[in-house]
Amino acid sequence: MPIRKQQQLMSEAHLHMPQGVAENYRYWGDDNTVFVENAKGCGFTDCDGKTYVDFRLGYGPIILGYRDARVDQAVVEQITQRGTLTGFSTALDIEVVKQIKALCPQIDKVRFANSGTEAVMGAIRTARGYTQRDRVAIVEGSFHGLFDEMMWKADIEAWDPNSKLAPRVIPFGVGVPERARALLDIFRLNDFEGLEALFATQHEQLACVVLEPIIGNAGSISATPGWLQRLRDLCTEHGTMLIIDEVKTGFRVAKGGAQSLYGIYADLTSYAKAMGNGYPVAAFGGRAAVMDKVGSHAGGVVHGGTYTANLVGLSAAHATLNVLTNTNALQTIDRVGEQIQALLGRVFSQAGVEHAFAGPPAMFGIHFTPTVPQNYRDWRVTNSDLYRAFAWKLIDLGVMLEPDSREPWFICEAHQHMDFAWLEDMSSQAIRFALDNH
Ligand SMILES: Cc1ncc(COP(=O)(O)O)c(C=O)c1O
Known part of the structure; x- marks a missing residue:
């Protein structure tokens, strides 16, 4: 049997990248990568x-699809006629925010990022800055990006389903310090008792609850409307920011994302993925009163990055959102x-x-x-x-x-x-x- 090119590439890749891949999740074994x-x-x-x-x-x-000409042509036009980035603002920044706002009524103001991870980090930092509180709660089975504080999971494989105890919480891997979870609470989707208990014990310290109402990382298991509404009400009552992570659901499950399907809205939302049809672009945004905490003024939340709102990602977002809005x-x-x-x-x-x-x-x-x-x-x-x-x-x-x-x-x-x-x-x-x- 002739040697597959895959085998040649895999052997060569092992010489140059750990496990022979550019990031962990692409390694499916030597034969199947x-x-x-x-x-x-x-x-x-x-x-x-x-x-x-x-x-x-x-x-x-x-x-839309790979190599969608409507998006690719817009990107090529932008970068060949205007450049990729200068580290300054462009009119396109405003245009893309206006597109997001037209689809998502809970958004007054937006800041951009390059990945879902960065968008979630920005939203959490903003929530902490706004509330002047530190604790963060997340839902079992969710995923919010690869930064230390979110790299904790319920060890579901090792959990005994007949047990009354919650699954053990473990880090994604080594290199994530135990201290990174010191401010994290993990609770269960659709569990009213757990939700009430969370707010009963942590409400004065809880800066935000971060969740995917449709868990894109647990087979789209979804919050019931009643449970999500109770969470919304408790957040409002206790001054906790509700962050809905729409990195997977945004501009996909509906023009206005998961929130428009439920008719229940967050204080802060993170977007990425579908907003750029495969180009690296992300954003977080929310109510003006909360988002205006972000800035270089005294007492402001720091947000920035060299590649923020670069014209490759931003022009892709502009073209993609245009198609999603108008077709x-x-x-x-x-x-x-x-x-x-x-x-x-x-x-x-x-x-x-x-x-x-x-x-x-x-x-x-x-x-x-x-x-x-x-x-x-x-x-x-x-x-x-x-x-x-x-x-x-x-x-x-x-x-x-x-x-x-x-x-x-x-x-x-x-x-x-x-x-x-x-x-x-x-x-x-x-x-x-x-x-x-x-
Ligand atoms: C809900 C959710 N949030 C955040 C992220 C992190 O996004 P990224 O991989 O772009 O950093 C992901 C990635 O799959 C995600 O599904």
Whole structure:
């Protein structure tokens, strides 16, 4: 058998990068780490010429499709006619904020960033500066970026589902000091008692609660409207900032993000991913009274960065938000997501696999369990091993997804052109294979 180019690249990459990858999450083992040659529409070709229809979409930023000409041309125009950055303001800064405000009624003022991590950091620092408090609460199973304070998780794999105790909280890895969690509280989604207890004990110190109401990092398990409203009310009552992290949901699950689906609004919001269709751009924003705490004035919250609002990212955001505002791209995505859920539902039912979909069609989780999980602990009792076997077989058959049911299926506008009958056939083959082999 000829040596695959993947093997050559993997061996060479090991000489130059730890684990042979540019960042940890790309390492899928020496045989399965993917090297991409090019991407277009809703798919990509790997270094050995194998093509994939992609539902991973780079962890969600691709909302229109890879190499969307409407976005790419706008970027090329900006950078060839105006440059990438000068470290000064441009009129485009104002234009993009106006676009965000037109879609998201809870936003009065915005600051930009380059990644979701940076946007969340900015929002938390602003909340702390505004409230003059230090503690931060997050929800079990959520992810808010790779900075030490947010790199703590419920050790769900080691948790005994029959136990009455909460899962142990552990760091993502070494190098994260224990002290980094000294100001962090972790509570459970949709647990009214836990929510009341959090505010009963911490309310005078709680600067903010940060959450994804649709947990993009726990298979789109979602807050119930009643629970989210109670959280909103408690935050208001106690002067705690509610930060809704829309890094995955923003400009994806609806034009106004998860908040517009619930009709419940945050004091501060973080955005990234879909706002730039794959270009690196992010933002955080909120009520004017809170955001005006940010600035170089005395008592101001510091926010900055060399690449902030660079014209590559900003022109991509401008073009992407323009398409999302003025076309029915998100309606198309919802329709396609529903169609895919319907075909997968048929496949699972025919194979006798109990299943539940969580979250909205643009970003849905698949859980092999009879009822939709209500929190991260419920996810633990889903048949995630069967899902993993199903996912690996699909990847083998040319359907790319994350082989972990905590990562949702992402839909982009370009998926409307894919072959749905082919996907149904591949899914059917994959679930049969998984049932026989897992
Ligand atoms: C909800 C959420 N917040 C923050 C982040 C961090 O974003 P980034 O990877 O752009 O730093 C992510 C990344 O997946 C995310 O899903």
